[in-house]
Amino acid sequence: MGAVTETTTATGKANQDVFSLVLQELAATDRQIIAITSDSRGSGKLVAFGERFPEQIVEIGIAEQNLVGVAAGLASAGKKAFAVSPACFLTARALEQIKNDVAYSDNAVKLVGISAGVSYGALGTTHHSLHDFAVLRAINNITIVAPADNFETEHAVRLAAQMNKPVYLRFGKKPMPLLNPDETEPFQFGKGRVIKAGADIAIIANGETVYPALLAAQQLEAENGISATVISMHTIKPLDTDLLYSVAKSVKAIITVEEHFIYGGLGEACASYLLQKGYTKPFKIMGIPDEYTVTGSQVEILNHYGISQKGIAAEALSLLKK
């Protein structure tokens, strides 16, 4: 694969920008594609979509429960309804609508949580979505996807449009480099991507945290002679347990990384599966701890909690007792 460095960051687009571009491409030939927004077309990068396809965007105003309920009605009548709203509001304010009107009623709404995790940084806890994996994992009949880079985002949006089932797509707003420019494997929901193979430790991440995980793996290899596998576990539900199990057997330790509370997310999903399979090797869940979240920009918050190249590499060394 091509070398990835910090400097390549600027070459990528934000995943939610890619979401918008792909949705516009799809909408141009499919009039059933509808974007539904809650005064969120700006933050959802859908201004251009609204200008190009004024009859395919529904503005609800700031009313997320209604956003999801209306989207369910649209979907039930055959629309490919993308309900787009900041992840923090979408998955908390409208959780009962997601549970009942989308998942339980099996209306194939595509829920798009934008500016997810701590993307809004210093705007604070009201605007952070560090609970969304946990609450959605506990709901039957919804696929949960946090794409890592532009490649995964593009394919995730295309797949979601085709899929006649509920799905939650979670995007951040930071420009992301292509993690594996030589990618040849097809992208599928529920199938994790091995970004880099290694024998000593596995770093399993999703969303925007896959990138620092990859940088950490490169640092470990260069500075410590440690060979690390890096997996983008973009789909947290259904979890790719086949990949998880095979990787767990082949390495000495596992770290999971996510822009989410340490409770109920990717780490606990992996831990739950592996523990029940008898896995007893060292295991660490990296995420935001259960505390009043520190103030700062997204990068500052993530660095504070060790969700960074340096922090992940240090955790790997600690886990391997190096």
Added chain:
Amino acid sequence: MMTAEELAKKSIEYRKKILKYIVGANAGHTGGSLSCIDILNVLYNNVLNVNPENFKSPDRDRYIQSKGHCVEALFVTLADKGFFPESDLLTLCKYKSHYIGHPTKKVYGVEQNTGALGHGLPIAAGTALAAKMDKKDYHVFTLLGDGELPEGSNWEAALTASHYKLDNLCAIVDKNTLQITGPTANVCNTDPLDEKFESFGWAVKHVDGHNLQELTNVLTSLPLVAGKPSLIIAHTVKGKGISFMENQVKWHHGVPSPEQYDLALTELDTANNLIH
């Protein structure tokens, strides 16, 4: 189209069946099912273009029951219209039955899974909006209880419905004035309901929710005003048709004893004999 007399006999039949299956399940929302059954009777027999044959058609009318707890009224009506054998209702609320205490799409004829309150109107608005986008002429109906109106999602959807001029949407409020705690006006007063919805951009009409001819006339003359969603405030009596259940909060989800069930059937038979 059924005559008022035919509808009246049908309502008696439906009331008997509601009680039968609630007694069989030893559970159910008796009072509310009896208050809304005349509305369902008129909808399914005289208004809605929906039947077992066209239920998968994108052009069918939609009925979404927001007050999902009164599922017995819906199930009895759907069974009568041939969506499933009535004998299925013998499994109501039984282990592994799809006929549970709230509507689910596992039951043929049910449009949406409801039960949590304040959900029907937003979904109905979205479905009506899809009809407008597709230039289809089907109508979307949703039935709300007056007790569920404090749910904020109703008012969010009320705004959307008028903003998008959804005159193919009709919300019916089964205003039986009682909820589990007591009189709705004492729990959280939503009156004057007409003025509230009118100020939200809706056209509003009051009807006697047990007057089958009046219900038929209004529900077949929609929209009330072109370009506006319609709100029908149906004034009803909780427990309607059974003297000892009428206007009694305890019958919100009370189940009749064998003696009460016999007495209720006798009253309904007497009422049936008076139709003409």
